[in-house]
Amino acid sequence: MMEPAMPGLQRMPLRYKFWAVNALALLCVLILVLVAMTLEQRSVNQARQEQARDLLRIWHGADPGELSGPLQPLVIEPDEQDPQLRHLAQSANSEPRWVPVSGLVLWGEEQLIGAWTLYQPGAQVLAVQVRGKSFQQIFIQRAGLYALAVFLLMLAVLAGSQLLIRFIEGHQRQLRRMAHYDGLTGLPNRVLAMNRLQHALERIKRRGGHLAVVFIDLDRFKTINDSYGHGFGDAVLQAVAERLQSRCREEDTLSRLGGDEFLLILESLSSPWQASQVARDLLSLLERPLLLADEREVYVSASLGIALFPGDGLDATELVRNADAAMFRAKSRGRNTYSHYLPCLTEQARERFELERALRTALANGELSLNYQPLVSLEHGQGLGAEVLLSWHSPSHGQVPPARFIPLAEDSGLIVPIGSWVLNQACQQAQQWRSQGLELETLAVNLSPVQFLHQDIVALVGAALESSGLPAQHLELEITEGALMHHSAQAEQTLKALKALGVRVALDDFGTGYSSLAYLRRFPLDKLKIDKSFLAEVPANQGDCQLVHTIIELAHNLGLRVLAEGIERSEQWHWLQTQHCELGQGFLFARPMPAEAFANWWAAQPLSATPQPVS
Ligand SMILES: Nc1nc2c(ncn2[C@@H]2O[C@H](COP(=O)(O)O[C@H]3[C@@H](O)[C@H](n4cnc5c(=O)[nH]c(N)nc54)O[C@@H]3COP(=O)(O)O)[C@@H](O)[C@H]2O)c(=O)[nH]1
Numbered sequence: 001m002m003e004p005a006m007p008g009l010q011r012m013p014l015r016y017k018f019w020a021v022n023a024l025a026l027l028c029v030l031i032l033v034l035v036a037m038t039l040e041q042r043s044v045n046q047a048r049q050e051q052a053r054d055l056l057r058i059w060h061g062a063d064p065g066e067l068s069g070p071l072q073p074l075v076i077e078p079d080e081q082d083p084q085l086r087h088l089a090q091s092a093n094s095e096p097r098w099v100p101v102s103g104l105v106l107w108g109e110e111q112l113i114g115a116w117t118l119y120q121p122g123a124q125v126l127a128v129q130v131r132g133k134s135f136q137q138i139f140i141q142r143a144g145l146y147a148l149a150v151f152l153l154m155l156a157v158l159a160g161s162q163l164l165i166r167f168i169e170g171h172q173r174q175l176r177r178m179a180h181y182d183g184l185t186g187l188p189n190r191v192l193a194m195n196r197l198q199h200a201l202e203r204i205k206r207r208g209g210h211l212a213v214v215f216i217d218l219d220r221f222k223t224i225n226d227s228y229g230h231g232f233g234d235a236v237l238q239a240v241a242e243r244l245q246s247r248c249r250e251e252d253t254l255s256r257l258g259g260d261e262f263l264l265i266l267e268s269l270s271s272p273w274q275a276s277q278v279a280r281d282l283l284s285l286l287e288r289p290l291l292l293a294d295e296r297e298v299y300v301s302a303s304l305g306i307a308l309f310p311g312d313g314l315d316a317t318e319l320v321r322n323a324d325a326a327m328f329r330a331k332s333r334g335r336n337t338y339s340h341y342l343p344c345l346t347e348q349a350r351e352r353f354e355l356e357r358a359l360r361t362a363l364a365n366g367e368l369s370l371n372y373q374p375l376v377s378l379e380h381g382q383g384l385g386a387e388v389l390l391s392w393h394s395p396s397h398g399q400v401p402p403a404r405f406i407p408l409a410e411d412s413g414l415i416v417p418i419g420s421w422v423l424n425q426a427c428q429q430a431q432q433w434r435s436q437g438l439e440l441e442t443l444a445v446n447l448s449p450v451q452f453l454h455q456d457i458v459a460l461v462g463a464a465l466e467s468s469g470l471p472a473q474h475l476e477l478e479i480t481e482g483a484l485m486h487h488s489a490q491a492e493q494t495l496k497a498l499k500a501l502g503v504r505v506a507l508d509d510f511g512t513g514y515s516s517l518a519y520l521r522r523f524p525l526d527k528l529k530i531d532k533s534f535l536a537e538v539p540a541n542q543g544d545c546q547l548v549h550t551i552i553e554l555a556h557n558l559g560l561r562v563l564a565e566g567i568e569r570s571e572q573w574h575w576l577q578t579q580h581c582e583l584g585q586g587f588l589f590a591r592p593m594p595a596e597a598f599a600n601w602w603a604a605q606p607l608s609a610t611p612q613p614v615s
Pocket residue numbers: 373387388389390391401402403406419422446447448508509532565566567568585586587588592
C-alpha cells in the first residue's frame with residue numbers, strides 16, 4: 001500500500017484540518033487582494049499619466065513624450081498669467097476645500113497616497129477636481145471598497161468554512177449512523193448487532209454467565225409487502241420495532257437484520273430459561289394490534305428462535321445461525337411461537353433452503369400438478385364433489401408433500417402465484433368435466449391465509465370463474481381459522497364479497513386452531529370441516545366422540561353443513577352416520593388422485609355405494 005503523502009495531516013481531527021485550511025485560504029485571499037490592489041494601483045497611475053499627458057498637451061502644449069517615469073508632485077507655482085491657478089495656489093495653504101479648476105494638476109503616487117490625509121495642514125494639493133471628478137475621492141472610495149471587500153471576503157471564507165465543517169461533520173455522522181443503524185427503524189443493524197454480540201461474548205467468557213440470541217421473523221410478512229405495498233410494509237416494520245423495543249432492557253440489544261428479521265441479544269441472564277420468558281412476552285406483545293401512523297390497525301405475529309451461549313454455539317456467527325434455524329422450527333410448528341435450537345436443526349435449515357430454491361422454479365418448470373380427493377355423502381357414500389390438493393414432484397427432491405412445501409411457499413410469498421394457478425386450473429378442470437357430463441356439486445379449493453388476507457382474492461376468484469365458465473355455486477373455498485383470527489373486519493368484508501359472487505365457503509381444520517364459536521356466528525360460512533385428528537380414535541374414544549358430537553350439533557344449530565375429514569375405517573363412517581354428519585372425506589372412500597383417475601373413479605362408482613377400504 002502507498003504511504004499517505006502527509007500522514008500527520010491525515011491523522012489530524014477534521015476540525016483542526018479545517019482551521020489550517022481556513023488560515024491558508026485567508027492568506028491566499030490576502031495575497032490575492034494585495035496583488036489585485038497593486039495591479040489596480042498601477043493601472044490607475046498609468047491612466048493618470050495618460051490623462052496627464054493629454055491634459056499637458058492641451059494646457060501647455062507640452063509634448064507628452066517628455067513625461068516619463070512616475071509623475072512627481074506638481075507644486076503649483078502662482079502663475080501670474082493664470083488667475084485660476086493663482087487662486088488655487090493661494091488657497092492651497094488655507095482651509096481645504098474643493099477647488100474647481102479646468103487646468104491641470106498632477107501628482108505622483110506618493111503624493112496621491114499622501115492625499116489620504118486629505119486635510120493635512122500644509123499639503124500642497126488638497127483636493128482637486130478635474131472636469132468635475134475628484135481623484136482623491138475616487139481613490140479613497142476604492143481603498144474603502146477594497147477594505148470592505150477584504151473584510152467581507154474574510155467573513156465569507158470563515159462562515160463558509162464553518163458551514164462546510166458542519167456539513168461534512170454532519171455527513172460523517174450520518175455515514176457512521178448508516179453504517180451501524182437501520183435507516184427505517186433506527187435500530188442497530190446487522191453490523192452493529194454482530195459487533196455487540198462479539199463484545200458481549202468476550203465479556204461473558206471473562207466473567208461467566210448466560211447469553212441468549214433470539215431470532216425474530218414476522219410471519220408471512222412478505223405477502224403484506226407484496227399486497228399492500230412497501231410503504232405499508234415499512235410502517236408495519238417501524239411499529240413492530242417500537243413494540244419489541246418496549247420490552248427490552250437497557251443492556252439488551254434489539255437490532256434489525258434486514259427485511260422482517262430482528263435479532264435480540266439478551267445479556268446478563270440469570271438463567272438460560274429466562275430467554276423463554278422473554279420470547280413469550282414478545283409474542284404476547286404482538287398479539288395486540290399495531291396502530292400505524294394513518295390510524296390503521298394491523299395484526300402481525302412472529303416466529304422466534306432461541307440460541308443460548310455456551311450450549312448452542314461459541315461464536316456470534318454460529319449463535320445467530322442456530323437461532324435462525326430454531327426460528328424455522330417455530331415456523332414449522334405453526335408459527336406465532338418460539339423454539340429453542342436443537343443440533344439437528346442445522347441440517348434441516350440447509351434442506352429448507354434447498355427446497356425453497358427448488359420451489360421457486362417449480363411452477364415455471366411444470367413440476368406442480370393437482371390431485372382431486374372425493375367428497376362424499378355419508379348417507380350413501382356417493383361422490384358429491386372433490387377437494388383440490390396440490391402436488392409437487394421435484395426432480396431433485398422427489399415427491400414433496402404439501403404440508404412441507406405450502407408453509408415454505410407462504411413464507412416466501414410464492415403461494416400467491418401458485419395459489420392463483422391452482423384456482424384457475426381447478427376451475428378449468430371442473431368446467432371441462434361438467435362439459436363431459438361429470439357434474440360435481442362441489443369443487444373445494446384450499447386458500448392459504450396469505451392469499452385470503454393479502455391478495456385481491458375476490459377479483460382473482462371472479463376472474464377464474466369467468467375465464468373457465470364454471471358456475472359460482474360449484475366452487476367452494478376452504479379457509480382456515482388462521483385467516484379469520486387476526487383480521488376479523490377485513491376477513492368479514494372479503495367473505496361477504498366472495499359470497500356475493502355466489503361461491504361457498506368452508507371453515508377447514510375446525511378444532512385445531514382457536515375454535516372460536518364467535519367465528520361461526522359472525523362469518524357467513526356454509527360448511528364446517530372437522531379436522532381428521534378428532535376422528536382418529538372415533539368411535540373408541542368417548543371423549544373424542546363427545547367432542548365431535550358437540551361440534552356437529554353446534555354447526556347444525558348454526559345452519560352449517562358438516563364434513564368429517566380423515567375417515568379411514570368403516571366404523572368411523574357408521575358412527576358419523578348416527579351423528580347425522582352429512583359429508584365425509586377420507587382414504588376409506590378414496591385417496592387424492594390425478595384428474596384422469598378421478599374421472600374414472602367418478603364414472604365407476606355405483607349409484608349407492610358401500611365403500612371398501614382402499615390401499
Ligand atoms: N393453500 C393450499 N393448501 C393446500 C393445497 N393443497 C394442499 N394443501 C394443504 O396441504 C395440507 C396437506 O395436504 P395433503 O398432504 O394433500 O393432505 C390432504 C389429504 O391427503 C389428507 N387426507 C385426506 N383424507 C385423509 C385420510 O383419510 N387420512 C389421512 N391421514 N389424511 C387424509 O388431508 C389433507 C387435506 O386436508 P384439508 O385440506 O384440511 O382437507 C393440507 O392442510 C392441505 O389443506 C393448496 O392447493 N393450497
